Structures are given as structure tokens and as C-alpha cells.
Amino acid sequence: MRLRASPNPWKTPLLILVLGMVPAVPGIFSTIAILQNAQPGHPLADLVQPRYLAAPLPILTHIIGGIVFCAIAPLQFITKLRVRYPQLHRIAGRIAFAGGFVYALTALPLLFDLPPDEDALKNWGLGFSGVAVALCLGLSLWHAIKRNISAHQLWVCRAIAIGLAGATRAVLEILAFAIPVEHSPVQEGIIMWLGMSINLAILEYYWRKRRRPRKAA
Numbered sequence: 001m002r003l004r005a006s007p008n009p010w011k012t013p014l015l016i017l018v019l020g021m022v023p024a025v026p027g028i029f030s031t032i033a034i035l036q037n038a039q040p041g042h043p044l045a046d047l048v049q050p051r052y053l054a055a056p057l058p059i060l061t062h063i064i065g066g067i068v069f070c071a072i073a074p075l076q077f078i079t080k081l082r083v084r085y086p087q088l089h090r091i092a093g094r095i096a097f098a099g100g101f102v103y104a105l106t107a108l109p110l111l112f113d114l115p116p117d118e119d120a121l122k123n124w125g126l127g128f129s130g131v132a133v134a135l136c137l138g139l140s141l142w143h144a145i146k147r148n149i150s151a152h153q154l155w156v157c158r159a160i161a162i163g164l165a166g167a168t169r170a171v172l173e174i175l176a177f178a179i180p181v182e183h184s185p186v187q188e189g190i191i192m193w194l195g196m197s198i199n200l201a202i203l204e205y206y207w208r209k210r211r212r213p214r215k216a217a
């Protein structure tokens with residue numbers, strides 16, 4: 001069963017691009033700060049933790065992989081590109097896969113260097129998101145090799161939904177800090193898990209909705 005064509009083919013790519021910019025733009029400034037060794041007093045010093053300046057390679061690899069993933073992934077949802085330029089679609093897919101895989105796996109070593117006072121719930125969320133994105137991308141590649149395009153697309157979408165949970169988390173954090181109550185690291189951990197859960201729930205709902213057969217007139 002094929003998915004029904006979207007009445008607005010640019011809506012999904014633009015939405016993914018906008019959501020991807022939420023974590024990507026701060027990532028770009030953080031990269032600049034790290035490359036300039038932004039010590040206290042530097043305009044960008046607040047964007048990077050001192051431990052990243054001491055060992056910049058893991059965080060730089062993580063950020064750059066995420067930026068590549070966020071920039072290339074929207075192209076995969078442009079129907080005309082897939083149909084007219086299938087080779088370009090495959091090349092872009094490989095680049096996005098590599099960026100997403102690097103982004104996901106490099107998140108794990110960063111967890112081992114977290115300060116001891118960081119909340120465990122948030123740390124487990126970070127670790128889970130990295131493993132989940134890598135697993136989803138691996139399954140998407142497996143189904144692509146098997147020519148199971150529908151399953152391939154679904155697992156790609158799941159990887160993107162988890163990878164872009166940072167955008168949803170940012171909205172939830174704004175709403176949370178607008179409430180005049182005491183905030184805690186536990187709250188940050190809950191928000192992190194909520195961001196991933198909301199994105200996945202929305203994806204699964206619309207995926208199943210688009211796969212429903214049209215009713216006869």
C-alpha cells in the first residue's frame with residue numbers, strides 16, 4: 001500500500017528544516033566558541049562548558065554530525081527530488097545517514113564525562129536518544145537494502161523524530177519556566193523524555209493516518 005500524496009509536498013521538508021534549526025543554530029555558535037577557545041569573558045563563553053574546551057574533538061564531532069543530519073534530512077522528503085533524481089536522493093541519504101549515525105554515537109561518550117551532580121533521568125534520556133537514533137538509522141538501512149521502502153521510510157522518520165526532540169523539548173522548557181514553581185533537574189529529565197515521546201506519538205499517528213485507504217465516494 002502506498003502513502004497518499006500530500007496536498008502540500010513542501011510542508012514536511014520545511015517543518016523538519018525549521019525544527020532542525022532549533023538545535024543546529026546553537027550548535028553552530030557552540031562550534032565557533034570551541035574553535036576560538038572561548039574562555040570566561042568571551043562573548044560566546046556561556047555556550048560551551050569548560051570541559052569541552054579541554055577535549056573538543058568529541059563534542060565537535062557530535063555537533064557537526066547533527067548539523068549535517070539536520071541540513072540533509074529534509075531533502076529526503078522532497079518527492080520531486082526522489083522521482084527525478086534518484087541517484088542524488090541516494091547520495092543525500094548516505095550523507096544524512098553518516099551525519100545522523102555520527103551524531104548519535106558520539107552522544108554516548110559525552111555522557112561518561114558528565115559532572116556527578118547531573119540528574120540521572122536526563123542523562124539516561126540523552127543516552128537513550130543516541131542509541132535509538134543509531135538503531136533506527138541502522139534498521140532503515142537494512143530495509144532499504146531489502147527494498148522494503150515503506151519500512152525504510154518509517155524508520156528514517158523515527159530517527160528524525162527522536163533526533164529533533166530537542167526542538168520539542170525547547171518549547172516544553174519555555175512553557176515550564178513560564179509556570180511560577182520551583183524547577184529541578186528531575187523536571188529537565190522529564191521534559192527530555194516528553195520531547196521524544198511527543199514527537200514519536202505524532203509521527204506514529206500521522207503515519208498510520210496516511211496509510212489508511214481512501215473511502216469510496
